[in-house]
Amino acid sequence: MKHLFLLSLLSLLVFGCTPTAQTTLSTPAPTTPPPPPAPTAPTYTPFEQMINKKPKNIILMVGDGMGLGQISAGMYMNGNKLSLEEFHYIGLHKCYAADDLITDSAAAATSFACGIKTYNGAIGVDVNKKPVKTILEYAEEKGLATGLVTTSTIVHATPASFIAHQEQRKMYEEIAADFMNTEVDLFIGGGKNYFDKRTDNQNLLDQLRDKGYQVNTFLETELADLSPGEKNLAYLTSNTDPLPVARGRNYLPLASEIACEFMDGRSDKGFFLMIEGAQIDWGGHANDTDYIVTEMADFDKAINKVLEYAKMDGETLVIVTADHETGGFAIQKGSEMGKMEGAFTSDYHTGTMIPVFAYGPGSKAFKGIYENTAIFDKMMEAFGF
Numbered sequence: 001m002k003h004l005f006l007l008s009l010l011s012l013l014v015f016g017c018t019p020t021a022q023t024t025l026s027t028p029a030p031t032t033p034p035p036p037p038a039p040t041a042p043t044y045t046p047f048e049q050m051i052n053k054k055p056k057n058i059i060l061m062v063g064d065g066m067g068l069g070q071i072s073a074g075m076y077m078n079g080n081k082l083s084l085e086e087f088h089y090i091g092l093h094k095c096y097a098a099d100d101l102i103t104d105s106a107a108a109a110t111s112f113a114c115g116i117k118t119y120n121g122a123i124g125v126d127v128n129k130k131p132v133k134t135i136l137e138y139a140e141e142k143g144l145a146t147g148l149v150t151t152s153t154i155v156h157a158t159p160a161s162f163i164a165h166q167e168q169r170k171m172y173e174e175i176a177a178d179f180m181n182t183e184v185d186l187f188i189g190g191g192k193n194y195f196d197k198r199t200d201n202q203n204l205l206d207q208l209r210d211k212g213y214q215v216n217t218f219l220e221t222e223l224a225d226l227s228p229g230e231k232n233l234a235y236l237t238s239n240t241d242p243l244p245v246a247r248g249r250n251y252l253p254l255a256s257e258i259a260c261e262f263m264d265g266r267s268d269k270g271f272f273l274m275i276e277g278a279q280i281d282w283g284g285h286a287n288d289t290d291y292i293v294t295e296m297a298d299f300d301k302a303i304n305k306v307l308e309y310a311k312m313d314g315e316t317l318v319i320v321t322a323d324h325e326t327g328g329f330a331i332q333k334g335s336e337m338g339k340m341e342g343a344f345t346s347d348y349h350t351g352t353m354i355p356v357f358a359y360g361p362g363s364k365a366f367k368g369i370y371e372n373t374a375i376f377d378k379m380m381e382a383f384g385f
């Protein structure tokens with residue numbers, strides 16, 4: 001009898017307690033704050049959803065002097081990983097100029113910008129020195145937003161060839177003056193002196209302000225503190241050439257991010273943006289492996305920022321290529337992951353074919369082997385111009 005009583009008491013305790021225990025487990029006490037919601041993963045546009053569409057926006061990224069050697073060295077120095085590995089289609093272009101198998105940046109960029117082969121030194125002009133309309137100018141004419149970002153001066157050969165028309169690349173003041181003939185929505189790069197310390201004493205920065213631009217320079221505003229508004233935006237990063245990344249320049253990834261955000265939705269027709277990693281080339285000219293890999297890493301960070309934008313947007317074609325290779329750079333015996341032994345065959349450009357990486361809508365057209373001028377043709381076709 002006593003046993004039976006104890007047994008029933010025990011079972012009452014056990015079974016009586018069980019539901020309470022379960023309740024305690026499933027419902028947190030009211031004093032415990034609920035756990036924060038898990039951060040929502042960014043929603044990327046699936047490949048199938050974007051690949052057969054026409055792009056609304058095109059971002060052309062030019063790693064100046066970036067051949068396969070530079071890309072490989074950058075990758076092995078970056079934990080065997082680059083953002084370039086995420087691109088959908090890869091091709092090769094033939095980069096020679098009209099007057100020389102070994103191109104310079106001016107002739108090569110004019111091929112991308114205008115779809116023509118021209119002579120070394122030409123900025124947006126043909127072999128007869130006649131101006132040829134650039135894709136940036138076509139885009140402007142069709143009502144798209146346009147932009148240029150570089151780690152050289154903004155009047156240097158690559159950006160200049162998209163916006164200016166001059167017989168020689170060294171005509172920096174004339175190239176700066178050509179910016180006044182456009183309505184380019186955004187430009188970020190060095191070379192402030194070509195705008196406001198000119199031999200003709202004109203102050204083109206004031207003229208830009210008169211045209212309705214928001215103009216800022218490195219002297220009074222950090223790029224990170226820039227608050228872009230409705231106006232067209234000009235930001236000058238240095239008086240002359242920007243520093244190498246190893247000596248403190250760090251604006252390209254941020255500038256690329258700002259440019260994507262600024263351009264997005266600026267025109268309902270879309271945008272054309274050219275972003276240049278200019279100093280991979282300067283590392284090649286200097287036969288300096290460290291210079292090449294640090295600039296390559298910086299450029300890849302910028303590519304990553306652009307890819308993040310394109311993945312979310314789903315309507316943006318991103319093309320990454322180079323104008324030419326510089327230095328005849330090769331990775332030598334004795335190199336390891338994280339340690340490059342580079343060697344050079346030249347302190348100038350070389351004639352090797354150049355890889356093209358394409359992501360997003362319209363990217364399929366960039367597979368295969370073609371002339372550098374075809375990059376212009378393919379971009380024009382992608383835009384439907």
Ligand SMILES: [Zn+2]
Nearest residue numbers: 065105281326
């Ligand atoms: Zn060069």
